[in-house]
Amino acid sequence: MIEPRTLKGFRDFLPESMIPREKLMETARTVYRRYGFVPIDTPALELLEVLTGKGSDETDRQMYHFTDAGGRAVGMRFDLTVPFARFAAQHIGQLGTPFKRYHIAPVWRGETPQAGRFREFVQCDFDTIGTTGVVADIETALVIHELMQTIGIERFAIRINNRQVLTAFLQSMGLEHASTSVLRALDKFEKVGGDQVRRELEQAGLNSDQASAVLELAALRGSTDEILSRLDRLVAGVELGGEGVERLRALTSALEAAGVSNEHYRIDVSIARGLDYYTGVVFETTLGDLPSIGSVCSGGRYDNLAGLYTKQHLPGIGASLGLDRLLAALEQLGRLPKHSSAADVFIALFDPTRLNDYFRLASIVRHAGYSVEVYPDGKKLAQQLKYADQRGFRVALIAGSDELERGTVQVKDLVNKIGTEVSWRDEPVKLSHAVETILRLTGDDLLA
Structure with a gap:
């Protein structure tokens, strides 16, 4: 070999x-x-x-x-x-x-x-x-x-x-x-x-x-x-x-x-x-x-x-x-971002039976101008978030069956470990604003 x-x-x-x-x-x-x-x-x-x-x-x-x-x-x-x-x-x-x-x-x-x-x-x-x-x-x-x-x-x-x-x-x-x-x-x-x-x-x-x-x-x-x-x-x-x-x-x-x-x-x-x-x-x-x-x-x-x-x-x-x-x-000088994902936003596959909702959500976010990665497997949420953290994602969108039914999603700041629930089906502008706020507050020192 x-x-x-x-x-x-x-x-x-x-x-x-x-x-x-x-x-x-x-x-x-x-x-x-x-x-x-x-x-x-x-x-x-x-x-x-x-x-x-x-x-x-x-x-x-x-x-x-x-x-x-x-x-x-x-x-x-x-x-x-x-x-x-x-x-x-x-x-x-x-x-x-x-x-x-x-x-x-x-x-x-x-x-x-x-x-x-x-x-x-x-x-x-x-x-x-x-x-x-x-x-x-x-x-x-x-x-x-x-x-x-x-x-x-x-x-x-x-x-x-x-x-x-x-x-x-x-x-x-x-x-x-x-x-x-x-x-x-x-x-x-x-x-x-x-x-x-x-x-x-x-x-x-x-x-x-x-x-x-x-x-x-x-x-x-x-x-x-x-x-x-x-x-x-x-x-x-x-x-x-x-x-x-x-x-x-x-x-x-x-x-x-x-x-x-x-x-x-x-x-x-x-x-x-x-x-x-x-x-x-x-x-x-x-x-x-x-x-x-x-x-x-x-x-x-x-x-x-x-x-x-x-x-x-x-x-x-x-x-x-x-x-x-x-x-x-x-x-x-310690001024390079440390992440290995080209996407801005991570979407957790919380409920694999609701694939269409996750891809509808991803499409809305992409049309707002952000890159998105949807996790491919229905693993435990902790494992999915560990993956997102390892690759340097700053924003995660998390929604289970109840949130998807209501048309809401948890927009989570993965750097500061805080989140907020936002309507995405009826008010996509609010979702875009929440994502933008996190990306701006947690931006890379250089080359962002």
Whole structure:
């Protein structure tokens, strides 16, 4: 007999885990649609040449790849951005520009599993392609902000930087040749600290003074205006840097105008993002209650990626909600609902001889907008309620022969262990109100 087991870094999801996952994905879809993003899908498997050399040396090493039955070198996507660039190059004539898409799907990386990081994980991407306008930069930040708020996260910060500023700073120091190594080292600043980053910078060929200058830049703190003024001076005379600072200024000004609290965003010059395809603004979003989990929503501008597949210039920008990492954080914070039923209301089969009444009752409740599960067997009521409690139901409807004869039902709050008798046959509105009251009072902390 084969032992049932999963591969290291891969997981099964039981209902208790899958329900909040699906709710979070639907929240992301709802927010993306509000801003005009439309859904697409791409294959899990791409030609290897489509994927390699697009992210970083690390993603190339982590990629799952093999030779298929047709003798072709193929790979499993390591993110959703590179396949989207290929998709856009292939279909843009039909789609037109600008084109705004969202894509929620699994990706694969053969990395060492750790808290919030697995070898198969879901990304919730949204992107705009076909425009270099700062409006798309601003909108990306606004979507991230609304996404966090809609999920119900109150304490978070969108950390914003611009690769143009970093590149210009390195140019001013004569370090263009080392820019890739410097940016990859800088991307680890938050995780490993300044000493380790200094060692990596010096290994990349920077002298002590140059490494100190890069670390001083990464440590830059202050108000938005103070940081922008400092950056103006640091990249003075380098056109690319000046453009990057102005785009940061326009972005932060628009966020303020849109009513985004300055507690929810800040310029952080240490943010570089480790993937090679970023060219402009970059974002990382951290949780105020658990910053150690890392960024839960990241992205940025990639103006040259699609140019690897087409001669048409297709600049892009987007971000991705890291579903698995965010759920791991919420679980660690104790902010995930614990139930394994997708239904709102449980109906006990108190008297199996009155099946038609129970299904008539269930139909009324469903037409009022609530999901319902009718227990399938006429077991003792205590056993049925134990089942309902184990699956996290918050509302139970209980009616024996006498109640059914009168057209009434006991609406029970399973969390607070209280109930009230309500007429359902003649006054279904009262029943709906009683159910709604319990669901509202016993709602989940998050993802309800």
